[in-house]
Ligand SMILES: Nc1ncnc2c1ncn2[C@@H]1O[C@H](COP(=O)(O)OP(=O)(O)O)[C@@H](O)[C@H]1O
């Protein structure tokens with residue numbers, strides 16, 4: 001059954017120059033699927049994710065999540081909807097520096113007014129799964145990039161959302177942390193059957209997805225399935241990216257040493 | 262680009278974080294300048310206000326300067342703290358300590374000089390208003406506006422000194438923290454909160470409250486300073502430790518802490534309270550002093566009635582010997598009274614001085630005390646004295662006599678037993694400058710006197726009209742024994758008028774300071790928060806992805822701002838209420854109404870101010886939010 005259906009989604013940014021960031025994008029995603037989105041920068045990936053996440057309104061087209069038409073949900077209920085069905089992971093972690101790791105992870109449950117016992121139980125489960133038990137009492141500023149992202153993932157899934165949205169979750173990480181985070185995502189997808197929609201620049205990361213959608217100039221350009229062999233899939237992705245052209249720098253970054261974090 | 266250009270541009274770009282520092286400096290300059298404007302007003306020393314008023318104002322001025330000193334020092338510290346990250350980056354890129362000192366100096370010079378210029382200008386503009394208002398409140402002829410070279414000079418010199426000294430010393434203090442600056446700041450500073458100090462602060466506050474509430478007229482002088490010091494220390498540790506410890510304690514109670522916005526509000530509050538602890542402490546102290554002072558001096562009616570209890574006579578005259586000028590003086594007073602159309606009656610009594618131990622004390626006879634009391638219009642209800650019994654002679658409502666005391670009189674074997682105190686003042690303190698006794702009529706006749714004086718009182722209903730009577734004899738309404746004339750004299754009307762002026766002056770100045778400080782404290786707090794607006798807005802954008810609504814956000818902000826803004830005035834109110842109970846001891850009449858009016862007015866003003874600031878803060882946050890959303894959700898700006 002399709003958990004997410006996107007139909008003819010179009011977004012036009014009005015401004016000094018109107019800009020068509022999304023152009024009639026349609027696709028569907030099944031329960032438990034791990035879907036990647038790739039494409040040159042500026043191709044509309046983030047815009048697409050923001051439409052799906054209800055953070056921004058499409059100009060036309062529909063987003064159906066878990067059988068509900070998202071654009072018909074009233075402004076009043078949208079927060080409730082978001083926190084029941086969606087989890088977010090961002091490139092820059094988006095953690096609260098005023099809170100500890102534990103408090104950050106618990107935020108969605110706190111907001112839902114869950115009983116303390118349940119919160120503690122969930123926290124324990126998640127922390128064990130993501131291997132961050134020892135970090136729980138730490139301040140955000142004391143964590144490494146990988147630890148931050150794992151914390152962010154823990155927060156995004158603690159309330160078992162229908163869909164986990166990740167916008168370049170490894171964009172700010174070194175290769176070791178990238179691997180850690182990727183493993184966590186895969187584990188969640190395999191063991192808990194969490195559906196994940198992830199934007200990534202990194203073909204290596206994307207090669208772990210069941211399926212990768214390619215975007216160009218706001219349109220869906222192509223899609224590739226993993227099939228049997230991940231290595232082969234990785235090479236297919238590289239070929240596809242070369243074909244897409246656009247800004248080569250985006251992809252080259254994979255082979256160059258990272259500067260940040 | 263030279264280093265100076267770099268500093269200058271850096272400041273212009275980060276204006277937001279310099280605003281609080283500039284404001285606190287500017288306001289310090291302004292208050293000081295306005296004070297000075299008053300003190301050096303040419304009309305001031307030509308006798309419009311009596312001498313001690315001016316001395317009081319000079320003292321207040323000095324205190325204010327000291328206060329400004331600490332305040333500006335603290336603000337510089339806060340500024341450097343806020344710029345930790347930037348400074349540590351500069352150090353990493355090879356800034357030398359010398360350059361760092363230079364940078365602080367240049368910045369302070371720029372901000373300091375603009376604070377002086379703007380402060381004085383604002384002071385000049387408002388000075389005219391203040392002079393008018395001041396004169397109206399003090400009921401003195403309007404002071405003319407003058408161009409205050411003197412005041413300007415003094416303000417400029419003193420504040421240049423202040424800024425130079427501070428910019429020279431602060432880098433040294435900052436230097437110690439430099440290595441620490443290079444590391445990431447640890448939010449976990451809260452671990453340095455000590456339970457011991459927190460409990461200590463609570464203990465201090467509670468015991469100072471207890472001591473204050475149980476103070477009597479007799480213990481107040483011993484207790485005053487220790488209790489004030491306890492209260493100050495207690496408040497200091499309360500704001501730097503106690504309240505934060507309390508928050509941490511709440512954090513442990515997951516049932517409360519893990520509820521909706523609580524987790525966000527309390528976590529932020531811990532950080533904000535820590536950052537602003539000393540500021541909040543100072544605000545509390547200024548409010549407390551302000552409330553108490555204003556409360557007392559707003560009670561002029563009560564104070565005037567109190568005065569009448571201390572000065573039941575319209576004019577009082579004590580002839581210290583039998584020289585001829587006394588008849589002439591008394592005649593002169595009578596003449597002037599009649600000329601003003603004041604009906605009066607007189608009464609006089611002999612005051613004997615007897616030798617007790619090492620000193621001489623004045624005594625009067627019980628029957629005379631009774632006569633004078635009823636002349637003064639008091640209802641007399643005191644029991645006659647036994648032969649060797651004595652009563653304390655009240656010379657002011659504040660007089661205190663021991664509960665039980667024996668006096669051995671020299672050159673006779675009489676022992677006097679003083680076990681009670683008269684209820685009324687019949688001879689004011691300024692005529693005796695010493696405590697005395699009331700003795701039985703028989704004993705009065707027997708006791709050997711070293712010398713005798715004669716007191717004459719003029720009694721009248723229209724007491725206040727005696728302003729200016731006997732000016733040739735008693736300048737400013739009084740000649741005291743310590744003035745070494747052969748008479749002592751008080752003119753109640755003149756004294757009362759001077760007292761009223763003095764009190765109004767104090768009221769006015771305190772009001773001025775408290776209001777300016779009140780606005781300053783609020784604005785400075787606001788700009789502190791404003792400097793952190795970007796980070797705060799990011800936080801709220803983050804929690805909105807988790808599902809916090811705009812309403813949740815506004816609630817969280819209201820709580821945070823509310824605690825920060827209302828905590829000082831709340832604690833100050835508590836302090837003042839306790840102090841007020843103790844102060845009431847000094848007043849024969851209740852000052853509750855005046856006190857309540859003062860405190861309630863400040864609360865109303867403060868709440869309005871708080872709402873305004875909350876509104877502005879939310880507005881700015883909303884504006885900032887667009888930017889934050891872009892950063893977090895990767896939306897681009899076009
Ligand atoms: N708020 C906005 N206003 C106008 N144009 C925007 C806005 N956000 C994004 N865009 C434009 O839409 C296009 C797609 O942006 P985005 O979805 O962020 O790309 P990606 O995430 O694939 O790099 C870009 O060309 C960008 O310039």
Ligand SMILES: [Mg+2]
Nearest residue numbers: 045046047895
């Ligand atoms: Mg993007």
